[in-house]
Amino acid sequence: MKNSTNNITKLILLHPNIQKQGSSNRLWLIALISCLTLAFLVILIYTRESISITVTNVAASSTTPSVNPPLSESIVKALLHYSSNSNNTEQMPYPDLKSISDVLGQCPSPCNFLVFGLTYEFLLWKALNHNGRTVFIDENRYYAAYMEEKHPEIEVYDVQYTTKISEMKEIIASVREQVHNECRPVQNLLFSDCKLGLNDLPNQLYEMDWDVILVDGPRGYWPEAPGRMSAIFTAGVLARSKKGGNGKTHIFVHDFNREVDSVSSDEFLCRENLVKSKDLLGHFVLERMDENSFQRLKALHIK
Structure with missing residues (x-):
């Protein structure tokens, strides 16, 4: 087994x-x-x-920096056409729109565009400078907040003006006396004691190198209105204090036919920097200045 x-x-x-x-x-x-x-x-x-x-x-x-291509010529023409053919009586005429648009089109990318006044054309400026930064400054905080809420794509800040058109002669005379001190043409506006210098904007705006500045505000229709003396003075300081870029800033002053706008521009932007003046628009080109040198501001005989 x-x-x-x-x-x-x-x-x-x-x-x-x-x-x-x-x-x-x-x-x-x-x-x-x-x-x-x-x-x-x-x-x-x-x-x-x-x-x-x-x-x-x-x-x-x-x-490789990301750069948006510029708007085509046909789109620019369409934007300008429809912006200048509405029924709004406060709109900027086509020749003025075209002058600003041409400069924005030649601006290095990205373009820094500062606008004093939240006017009828604000969406046009934003669209024309679609590949850059466009900042609006307005005197009315409620209107600025309302428009920013309605159009979240825009960047708006409010500022308080302390000037009056009726005081223009006294203010300009005071600035002339302080041109080498508080009201220097090249300075850090954050620490300025000059009455015309706007120093309550966000700090970042003073560090920007602005390529184009448009002064189309604040209001200036009656003696007690703030006028555009502060806006024009501040634009001139920002342009001359520019640190980077090509060293030049285009400044447009709308309603250039008004006395306060014309006199303030001649005083703070200087007539020799005026490259074109037609109807309602003055076009200045300011170059960067050395901090230790002061360009003598032209004294005007204000009648």
Whole structure:
């Protein structure tokens, strides 16, 4: 019985069918392992390539500045056309719009555009300077807040003016006396004690290199109105205190036919910097000045 049992055991262990099944299982296992290994290698190679492409794109985007292309000429013409053909009696005429638009179109990208006055054309200025920064300064805090809420894409700040048109002669005479002290043409307006210097704007605005400045506010229709003396003086200081860029700032003064605007421009922007004057618009180009040198402001005989 013992020998018989051993023989049976040997027969079972050495049966050909059992050996065939074992070989087949090993082949399937080897095939499965091979497939998994191949899949792992494919995933590894694909992942490495994806990471390499991502890193390359990030590096390229960090070294190459993103610049929006300028508006096409047809779009600019359409914007100017519809902005100058509405029924609003306070709108700026087409020739004035065109003059400012041309300068914005030639402005280095990105262009920094400062506008005194939240006027009818504010959305036009934002659109024409679509690849730059456009900042609006208005005297009415409630109107500024309302328009910013209604148009969240615009950047508006309010400022309090302390001048009166009826005091223009006295104010200009006072500034002339302080031209080498508080009312210097080159200074940090944040720490200015000059009555005409606006020093309550956000700090970041004084650090900006403004390429174009438009003075189209505040109001100036009656003797007690603030007029644009402070806006024009501040624009001149910002332009002369410019640190970077090409060293030049284009300043446009709207309603240039008014006495207060014309006299203040001649006094603080200087007549020799006037490149064009037609109807309601005066166009000045001011160059950066050295902090230690003062350009003598032209004294005018105000009648």
